[in-house]
Amino acid sequence: MSVRGTDLRGAIAIVGAAESTDLGKIPDKSALELHVDAALNALADCGLAPADIDGVASAGELPNDIADYLGIVPEYLDGTNVGGSSYMLHVRHAMAAISAGLCETVLVTHGESGRSRIGMTPWAPAPQSFMAQLEIPHGPVGAPSLFPMGVRRYMAEYGMTREQLALVPVVQRQWAAMNPRAKLRDPITVEDVFASPVIADPVHLLHCCLVTDGGGALVLTSAERARSLDLPNPPVYVLGAGESSESSVVSGLESLTSSRAIRLGGERALAQSGVAHADVDHLMVYDAFAHVPIYGLEDLGFVGRGEAPAFIEDGHTAPGGSLPMNTNGGGLSYTHTGMYGMFAIQESVRQVRGTAPAQVDGVDISVCTGVGGMFMSSGTLVLGSAATL
Amino acid sequence: MKPVPLATPDTQEWLDRIDAGELTVPRCTACASSFLYPRSSCPRCGARSVELVPAAGTGVLLSFVVNHRAPAGFEAPYALGVVRLAEGPHLTGVVRTDRPDLLEVDAAVRVGFEERGERRVVCFDLEEAGR
Numbered sequence: 249m250s251v252r253g254t255d256l257r258g259a260i261a262i263v264g265a266a267e268s269t270d271l272g273k274i275p276d277k278s279a280l281e282l283h284v285d286a287a288l289n290a291l292a293d294c295g296l297a298p299a300d301i302d303g304v305a306s307a308g309e310l311p312n313d314i315a316d317y318l319g320i321v322p323e324y325l326d327g328t329n330v331g332g333s334s335y336m337l338h339v340r341h342a343m344a345a346i347s348a349g350l351c352e353t354v355l356v357t358h359g360e361s362g363r364s365r366i367g368m369t370p371w372a373p374a375p376q377s378f379m380a381q382l383e384i385p386h387g388p389v390g391a392p393s394l395f396p397m398g399v400r401r402y403m404a405e406y407g408m409t410r411e412q413l414a415l416v417p418v419v420q421r422q423w424a425a426m427n428p429r430a431k432l433r434d435p436i437t438v439e440d441v442f443a444s445p446v447i448a449d450p451v452h453l454l455h456c457c458l459v460t461d462g463g464g465a466l467v468l469t470s471a472e473r474a475r476s477l478d479l480p481n482p483p484v485y486v487l488g489a490g491e492s493s494e495s496s497v498v499s500g501l502e503s504l505t506s507s508r509a510i511r512l513g514g515e516r517a518l519a520q521s522g523v524a525h526a527d528v529d530h531l532m533v534y535d536a537f538a539h540v541p542i543y544g545l546e547d548l549g550f551v552g553r554g555e556a557p558a559f560i561e562d563g564h565t566a567p568g569g570s571l572p573m574n575t576n577g578g579g580l581s582y583t584h585t586g587m588y589g590m591f592a593i594q595e596s597v598r599q600v601r602g603t604a605p606a607q608v609d610g611v612d613i614s615v616c617t618g619v620g621g622m623f624m625s626s627g628t629l630v631l632g633s634a635a636t637l
Numbered sequence: 638m639k640p641v642p643l644a645t646p647d648t649q650e651w652l653d654r655i656d657a658g659e660l661t662v663p664r665c666t667a668c669a670s671s672f673l674y675p676r677s678s679c680p681r682c683g684a685r686s687v688e689l690v691p692a693a694g695t696g697v698l699l700s701f702v703v704n705h706r707a708p709a710g711f712e713a714p715y716a717l718g719v720v721r722l723a724e725g726p727h728l729t730g731v732v733r734t735d736r737p738d739l740l741e742v743d744a745a746v747r748v749g750f751e752e753r754g755e756r757r758v759v760c761f762d763l764e765e766a767g768r
């Protein structure tokens with residue numbers, strides 16, 4: 249693979265980052281208001297006002313509606329919506345747009361009333377979509393049946409045990425226990441996972457993400473402008489970014505034991521950043537279901553094929569481990585509104601800033617991977633402190 | 638009621654032939670690659686010439702879940718799997734078995750059809766189970 253975009257390494261920075269004021273059950277805000285609440289928090293986080301923003305990117309709600317609600321007059325709009333990874337793609341696209349001079353300061357917003365469903369269109373696949381034609385007639389119980397479809401094959405090919413799969417939520421709960429904002433904080437055991445209701449065997453309830461309300465937002469600008477601003481928090485630089493996609497139906501995926509989209513997006517992001525795996529201090533991998541971080545560890549190249557279950561079992565991703573992963577508790581324990589990717593980015597930013605509730609010592613480089621649909625899309629960001637420039 | 642697919646122009650003939658009890662696999666007449674889902678052009682070479690070739694009706698179960706919760710019309714537990722057809726492309730469907738707990742990946746399966754009113758939906762039966 250040719251290494252493209254290396255001149256954009258560190259070209260833009262995340263100067264503002266914040267989540268909605270509340271997470272969990274928010275019965276008094278619509279999805280659009282959750283975007284706006286997070287946006288205002290992110291602007292306050294960097295000391296900017298809506299008038300300072302000239303570009304808006306969002307998924308779930310349309311960027312023009314976000315702009316209009318906040319009184320922003322945008323010259324750049326990005327409505328990319330490829331599911332939960334969309335926000336990683338927004339950052340990558342903003343990296344190009346800001347660097348090319350198309351705009352100066354981009355606001356990226358997420359908000360979903362996933363639990364309370366206020367101001368949300370009821371979710372259902374379009375009746376003539378590939379999913380509705382190829383999958384729904386066969387009786388999947390939504391994502392819990394379809395997303396983990398490959399887990400049995402992964403177990404057969406690589407010998408992953410049910411205990412190892414259960415360790416993913418167990419370890420992430422260890423992180424959540426240190427995070428007061430996490431929805432689920434009580435420690436759990438492998439036995440607790442097995443005792444939770446079976447949804448789509450081998451998937452139990454505790455292998456599945458939460459369903460919550462919440463939002464998050466980022467303010468991005470050029471590294472040059474970041475240096476000229478009087479910022480309350482240190483900028484977090486985008487060292488690399490990558491994206492890819494494949495089929496939106498699981499029968500159309502190239503492999504059931506690996507995600508091509510994670511692999512290609514991750515390769516691109518790491519190559520652009522020039523960062524070696526060994527230099528990564530912290531990792532976020534979108535965890536809608538317990539197997540996704542396992543696939544992610546392998547598809548991003550942190551471990552070899554089939555090695556992720558033992559890597560997790562050996563404590564490498566747990567508190568005190570060599571590669572702390574999903575340190576907010578993840579979609580499994582922290583929060584999961586529907587398109588979780590924004591929350592993964594927020595935690596990476598906190599870890600690089602040194603302000604995370606479960607802060608890892610000395611995080612200069614964080615890798616953050618989002619997934620959309622059932623592996624239909626992925627985006628990866630490599631984020632770094634000023635020391636990495 | 639269990640849902641049935643609502644065709645688009647590019648899937649109409651494929652679904653019509655399933656309703657008639659025949660599974661076909663789309664194949665590009667230019668580069669001979671087979672693919673699913675049905676498309677009006679080839680995802681390998683872009684040619685707009687696609688023919689529907691009758692499938693052998695056999696395949697291998699690549700992976701599956703056993704649903705313990707069920708949408709309206711379905712009765713849990715049942716196995717939902719992805720099968721690699723003999724022609725290569727993959728297809729999702731229910732694996733009809735009384736013992737989904739005994740199912741294993743790589744099981745040989747045969748294409749079957751479940752009648753839903755005027756329509757049919759593809760499903761899979763285990764080869765060893767009495768055929």
Ligand SMILES: [Zn+2]
Pocket residue numbers: 665666667668669670679680681682683684
């Ligand atoms: Zn072709």
